[in-house]
Structure formats: C-alpha cells, structure tokens
Amino acid sequence: MSNVLAIAATTRTLRNLLLARMPVLDTDLNDLEVTLQPPDVARKGISKAQLNLFLYQVVYNAGWRNMDMPGRVRPGETAQPALALNLHYLITAWGRGDSDIDAVSHRVLAAAMSTLHDRPVLDGDDIRNALPDNDLADQIERVRLTPLPQNVEEISKLWTAFQTNYRVSSAYEATVVLIDSQAPSRAALPVLRRGSQDRGVISMASTAPSLSKVALPHARAAARLGDDIVLSGSQLAVAHVKARFTSLRLDAPVDIVPVAGPAQGTLQVHLADSAEDAQAPSRWAPGIYTVSLLVQQPGLPVLLSNELPLALAPVITVSPLAAAAGTVNLNLTCLPRIRDGQRVFLVFGDQLVAPQSTNNPADPQQPTALAFQVPGVVAGTYTVRLRVDGADSIPVDFSGAVPTFDANQQVIVS
DSSP states (O other), X not given: OBOTTHHHHHHHHHHHHHHHHHHHHOGGGTXXXXXXXXXXXXXXXXXXXXXXXXXXEEEEOTTTTTOOOTTTSOTTOBOOOOEEEEEEEEEXXXXXXXXXXXXXXXXXXXXXXXXXXXXXXOOHHHHHHHSTTOOGGGSSSOOEEEEOOOOHHHHHHHHHHXXXXXXXXXXXXXXXXXXXXXXXXXXXXXXXOSSGGGOOOOOOSSOOOEEEEEEOGGXXXXXXXXXXXXXXXXXXXXXXXXXXXXXXXXXXXXXXXXXXXXXXXXXXXEOOOTTTOTTHHHHOOSEEEEEEEEEOOTTSOOEEOOOEEEEEOOEEEEEOSEEOSEEEEEEEEEESOOOTTOOEEEEETTEEEOOSEEEOOSSTTSOEEEEEEEEEEOSEEEEEEEEETTEEOOOEEOSSSSOEEOGGGEEEEO
C-alpha cells in the first residue's frame, strides 16, 4: 500500500533510471537531459540531446479496483478498496539543435526503450531514493512497465491534443499503483456463538410457500371485515402458518392463523369484524394491503412467501337516506377507523367530494365519523360509496339470489 506520493514517486523513479542508464548504453549521450514537461513546452530553452517523460493519462486498474487488500481485510470485514491506477507515459526524443541531421533523437529513443526493456519492474531501492516519504516500494504489487502500442489514428489524436508538432516517441504503461484509502475500515469482533445456543448453520429441505391467488366472497374486488378469504398456491400447509396482512398505514402487520380451505391445497383466513374482535376497528385500517404467509416451525428459521395485493373496503353507514334537492349534508361512519394521512373521498353518484370533517372518537372501538357537503344535487336516487386510499366501500347487497344495490347506501333526493 502507498500514500498519495505514489504517482510522483513513479515518475521520479523513471526519470532517475533513464538519466542514469541511457548514457551508459550510448556514451555519446553524455550531455543528455531528461525532462518531465508537457510536449508543447518541453523543448523551450534546450538545445542538447533530450528525452521528455510526460504522464499524459491516468486510468483505473480494473483488476484491483474493487479488491480488498490481502492481509488487511479479513472475510466479513468492510473497508474501502485502494485507489488502483495505471499510469500512461509518453517518452519523446530530441537531438542536438533544431536540424538533428545525425539522427541523435533516434539514438535517444533507442537508448530509452532499451533501458525500459531491461528494467521492466521498478526496483524498490530506486523508488525509495526517488522521493522522500513515499512508500510506493512497500505496496503488495510491484510497478511494471509495458509498451503501449498506438496506431496512427491514436497518435494523431494524442499529438493534436498536445497542440504541437509530432516528434519521435513511444508510449508506456506503468501498472499498478495502489494508493491507500483514508476512509476508516471496520473489523468485526470474533464470533463467540454461531446462532442461538451455538447451533451453527441450519439447513431446511422444504421450501417457502408460494401464493398465486386471493379469492374473495362473491368475486368482489375488495374484502371487508367479517369475510372469509381463500388463499391458493403451492407448499401450503396449516401447521405453524400465519397469514400476514401488511399496510403502510399500520404500525405493525396483522397476523391471522388460517384454517384448511374449501379445496385441496388452499387456506382460508377469516377477517374478524367488531362483533368478533372488539379491537378490530383500531387494529385494521381501510385501504390497500399485501398478504403473505409466514411459516415458523419451532427451532427453525422463519420462511416467508411472496406477497399478493388485497384491498380492504370500509364498511359504512349513511345518514340521512332522504334529502331535499340542492346542497345535501351527509354524515357517515366508517369501520375500520381511518388513520391520519389517508386519502378520503365520498363518491356520491358520479361526484367525488372531500370530507368537511373527520373525527375519531376517544373510544378506539367506535367508528370514524365523517361529514360531507354535496352541492347542486338534483332529484334522484344516488348510490353512496366511501373511497379510502383507493379502496371503495361495497354498495352491493349479495344476500339475495341476485345482487342488488344496498338500500342503506342510497340517498333519495326529492
């Protein structure tokens, strides 16, 4: 691992290496100067043989980018990976003066490429001596140099970006430079027990139940308290199973123990109303739910099925059932009770009316009281529905042989 001096240390090490080795390979280059300037300004004020080393691109190393450091992070611990970089360098050669009639620039380039060919891995001592306080030499991966081939189009784009005339050059890649992240890492405490009572891993041969359909009485679009609903699917069993009803309006889901359904492989769930459960008005809320199955066998992990949508319709009373034409004032009660934040509307015939007031009595067993004012009503018979979070009360009476509109949810205006 290395600190933020790693890039500069790599560049300085390369410069020192080239400056020390090239005159040895070619003794005529004893006046060689190695610079680190951008190509458009590198030659200004220099007439000697020159090699310019320019870092023109820094890219992420794909192999190390998301890898934890060996020996630092153990399985189960979290730490920010190191910044893993590949450095792209361009070495450019110049001869003596402006004409270079002796092709000295070619000798400079050949000596540089020969040096990098013979020293493809940067030496640790060279790195330490290149820049004080750098620790690049201590990283787990060595810095390797590889020629970076470029076609004519790539060379043209590169030198166009430099905004200067092309000179004989070659590109190299230095990989990989690992810069240590400064973000804190987290180390987990040793494991004392593996699960409850140190039982270790629990494997189960059975799969979780899967629900495919929720059937409601009379094929209605919504259920209401007092109904029996039937769940169909696969891997359904009665033992150790609960039906879980979840709504964003409830503080906690409602769990009900199902019984065997009317057909093989089905379960039946009864939604108790206020006559059977005094807490039902406050336990539930009208609106949209999801229903799932929860399997909790003793000593084994919980299995949870998929979820299916279910609408729970409000059960309402309407008063008065007869009114004069004009503005009609209606009082409704709603079970289960309406929760704060729920969207409530009265569907009066084909009109949608917001409530004038909504009141939940202090007694949690009492229904919500709502007041509505419907303007401009002409004579006629109007069916009334209460819509809460998109779930409508059911204005149909299914008790007879043929379904009819419920007279208790119709207002006659004369």
